[in-house]
Amino acid sequence: MLTYHLxxxxxxxxxxxxxxxxxxxxxxxxxxxxxxLPSKRQFAAHLRVSQITVETAYGQLLAEGYLVSEPRRGYFVQKLAALPVREPTRAAPQAAPVTAPMDAVKFDFRTNIVDTGCFPFSIWARLSRxxxxxxxxxxxxxxxxxxxxxxxEQISxxxxDFRGxxxxxxxxxxGAGSEYLIHLMIELLGRDRVYALENPGYRKLYQIFAVNGAAVRxxxxxxxxxxVDALRQSDASAVYLTPSHHFPLGLVMPAGRRTELLHWAAAAPDRYLIEDDYDSEFRYSSRPIPALGELDHAGRxxxxxxxxxxxxxxxxxxxLVLPEALMARYRETFSLYSSTVPSFEQHTLAEFMRSGGFERHISRSRKVYQSRRDALLAALTRELSPIPFEVSGAEAGLHILLQVKNGMDEQTLIARALQTGVRVYGLSGYYTPPVRPPRATLVLGYAGLTETEIAAAVKLLAKAWR
Known part of the structure; x- marks a missing residue:
């Protein structure tokens, strides 16, 4: 029996x-x-802890891909690729958008928004003074x-404490936002290399890499x-990933796939994995998934x-958090750049983090967004019950995927929804051919809508799609 000192x-x-x-x-x-692994009951009795303790630990290991559960057999260790050790020292095509006058849109399930009501204005004002x-x-x-x-130091x-x-x-x-940081990263890594991007993926990335003259795959x-098989067959030497919460599919990359990617990066000189920790703070069914960089022992x-x-x-x-080799390159070549973020905002944010305000704000925001997610799932179950549908990606983040199986295609679903004053967005816009998206699937962001607005919006969607 496994024995650990707790x-x-x-x-x-x-x-x-x-x-x-x-x-x-x-x-x-x-x-x-x-x-x-031992059963939850046996392990709990052996370690003299509650079964809930063992169940929660197993649940997190399952979520991260270290274990696999087999019905009526138990929990088994998943196969992982060997981790490497440190070595010596164009725009995606999009479907034509369905448009409507701004005043005709009552509810908008956009994803690029947060609830400004969650912002701690009074605390921020006090810290600013x-x-x-x-x-x-x-x-x-x-x-x-x-x-x-x-x-x-506060970010470190x-x-x-929270990302491992x-x-x-x-x-x-x-730096001043992701666009600037990606530009700086391309300057560091070089415009002459090929960058792999996830397909589907965040469509703005294609535009940023194209503007910087970098080739993408x-x-x-x-x-x-x-x-990883597609990555090995490509000519890319750097790959941009969202492993903890993929946008827009909501996938969580398991440990086995992470170690495969790290192995690919270490197999040749000057290969890098670029980890975008998108939406990592907002996970509802378990503790946040550790960052890919936690497993990186080769500086990649x-x-x-x-x-x-x-x-x-x-x-x-x-x-950005850079490997030591790239940070040395930055100091040698780019340290003459001026900071792109005013000192006032930097020090205010540092105080906000130092005082524990940022952690409390994240905790409060997570509860608000979880309530809105629950309200959206409940409204869909209640209002769309006559219509076959599937929801995915609801475990984390600020959006879900909704596949509607009423015979309408994606563009018809969007157009019919817009006629009732509800704007929804198609998943196909995040795909680049020849990869084909699932049929009739929508991306619904819920951060910018209240629970009351979500209920009203879904009622209109049910009317539009029946």
Whole structure:
């Protein structure tokens, strides 16, 4: 029987201690592929913890792909590719949009929005006054090219505590949003290399890479995320990924696929995985999935994130975490660049994070968005009951996928919805040929609608699609 020392006095919950212990044994090879784990009841009795503790730990390991559950047989270790070690030192075509006068749209299920009512205005105002008083003249001087030290240290702490990344502030670059950071990353990696992008994927990425003169290869996905066989057959030497919550499909990349990608990156010089940690804060069915960079022991993962979804898009603050080799290249070539984020905003955000305000804000926002997701799922079940439909991608993020099986195609569904004053969006717009999207599938973002508005909007959709 597996035996682990769990400390009930630790600030780390017992389920997380058990999860980390089992995960560590899987990653080290102590638990081999195919090994059967004890039943929840036996394991709980052996460790003298509750069955809920074991069930929660197993649930997280299942979500991350370290375990597989077989009905009436139990839990088994999933096969993982061996992790590598550190080495020595164009725009996607879109379907024509269905348009309507702005005043005809009553409800809009757009995805590029957050609820501004969640923003902590009073706390932000108080911290702003404090920063003005404390830093005064320093705010008028040019910020360090990579960002204020105070903010980079707080980001480093946050990544350690909540994303499983152990990175120093010296490897973090702060910049004005994802578009600027991607531009800087392309400058660092080179315009002459080929970049692989997920297909389907965030369509704006294709435009950003094209504007920067970089060649891209759209690569297909399967149920585990980007297909490594397609990546190996391509001429790409860098790949842009959303492993913790794929947009728009909502897939979570399991541990096995992550290790395969890390192995691909380490198999040749100067290959990189670019991890966009999209919507990582908003996971509802389990704790947040650890970042891909947590498994990177060869310095091949570039981590990208912003505060656009977690705080507000207009804040225009994002950051890169660079491997040491790329950070050295940045210091040598690009340290003459001025910071693109004002010192005032950087110090205010740093204080917000230092005081614990950011963590509390994320917790409150997660509850708000989970309630809206639940309201949307309940409304769909209630109002669309005569119409066959399927929902996917509801476990995390701020949108769901809705496949409607009433005989209408995607464009008809969108047009009929718009006639009732509801704007919805087709999944096909995120695909690049020859990969074909599922039939009659819509992307519904719910962050910008209240629960009352969601109920009213779905009632109109039911009317439009019957």
């Amino acid at each position: 400390d009930p006095k630790s600030q780390t919950p017992l389920y997380e201690q058990l999860y980390r212990a089992v995960r560590g044994d899987i990653m080290s090879g102590t638990l081999a592929a195919g090994d059967k 404090s920063v003005l008083s404390e830093y005064s003249e320093r705010l008028l001087r040019a910020a360090a090219p990579g960002g204020a030290r105070e903010l980079r 702490r946050y990544l350690h 990344l152990d990175v120093s502030a010296d490897r973090i670059l702060v 759209p690569l297909p996905l399967d149920e585990s995320g980007l297909r 993962v570039i981590y990208v994130n912003t505060f656009a979804k977690s705080l507000a898009p207009s804040l225009r603050i994002g950051y």
